[in-house]
Amino acid sequence: MIDPLATLPGYLLRRASNAMMAMLARELEVTCLTTVEASILTIIQFNDGIRQVELCQILDIKKANMTPRIASLEKRRLVGRKPIDGRSSGLFLTSLGQACQAQAWQIMQAHERAMLAQLGASESVGFAPALVRLWQMGNPKT
C-alpha cells in the first residue's frame, strides 16, 4: 500500500502531534485532567490572578468555550475567582488545584523528556525552533 502523504512534513507534523497528544492524554488520566485542563491549571499557577480573557489569548481558545471549562474546574474545587472589577475576576488555584497541577506538571515534564529521548542529536537540536517558526508562520500578527 502506497502512502503518498507519508513524504509530506506537514502530514507527519499532524500525525506526530496527534500521537503525542493521545499519549499525554493517557498519561494524565491519573490526575482526572484533560490536556487542556492541565494547561489551564499550569498557566494559572504561573500567572496567579490571570483573567479568563488572557487565558483565552494564550491558549487560543474562544471565550465562549472557556466559560464551561473554568466552570467545571471551579465546581471541582480546583480553581477559584477573586473579583477584579464588576465584570472580571482573577483566577487562582485552590490548594487542591495546586496539588493537582503539580502532579500534572510532573507528568507533562516526564512526557517531554520521553519525547526528546526518542530523537537523535541531529533531530532534536533544531526541533523546537522549527516548531516555533511554523507556529509563528500561522500567526501573521505580533
Add this chain to the structure above:
Amino acid sequence: MIDPLATLPGYLLRRASNAMMAMLARELEVTCLTTVEASILTIIQFNDGIRQVELCQILDIKKANMTPRIASLEKRRLVGRKPIDGRSSGLFLTSLGQACQAQAWQIMQAHERAMLAQLGASESVGFAPALVRLWQMGNPKT
C-alpha cells in the same frame, strides 16, 4: 504574561500542527475540499481500487466515520466504486475527481515548500525524521 507551556516541545508540536492545518485548510478552500478529503482523494489516486477499510488503516479513521465521507465524495461525483466481492468495493477517482485531486495535490506540495522555506538548514535537516520517530512512538504496533 508568562507562558510556561511555550518551553515544551510537545506543546509547540500541537500549536505548530494546528497552525499549519488551519493554513492548509484555507489554501484548499478553492478546491472545495477539506484537508481530509484531499488526503482521501490523493491516497485513492496513488492506490486505485483501494477498499475503505484500507483507507481507514492508512489515515487512522474509524470505518464508521469513513462511510459518510466517501458517500459525500461519491455524491459529488469525485469518487466511484467498483465491486470487488459482495461486501466490498474498490474505490477510484472519476475524471472530475482526478482533476480535483491534481489541483489539491499542487496546493499541498506548495504548502510543504512554503513550510520548509521557513526553516533554516539546522532546523529542516532532522525535522521529518523527528516527526516520524514521534509518530511511531505513539504507535507501539508494527
Add this chain to the structure above:
DNA sequence: TATTGTTATACTCTATAACTATA
C-alpha cells in the same frame, strides 16, 4: 466465525451570534 460496510448515537472541540453588566 470473521470481515466489510452501514446506521445510530454520543461526546468533545470549535465557531458564531446575541445577550448582560460593567468600564
Add this chain to the structure above:
DNA sequence: TATAGTTATAGAGTATAACAATA
C-alpha cells in the same frame, strides 16, 4: 462604545455498539 463573561446553538471530528450481508 468597548470589554468581560455568559448562554445558546451549530458544525466538525471522533468513539462505540449493533446490525446486514458476505467470506
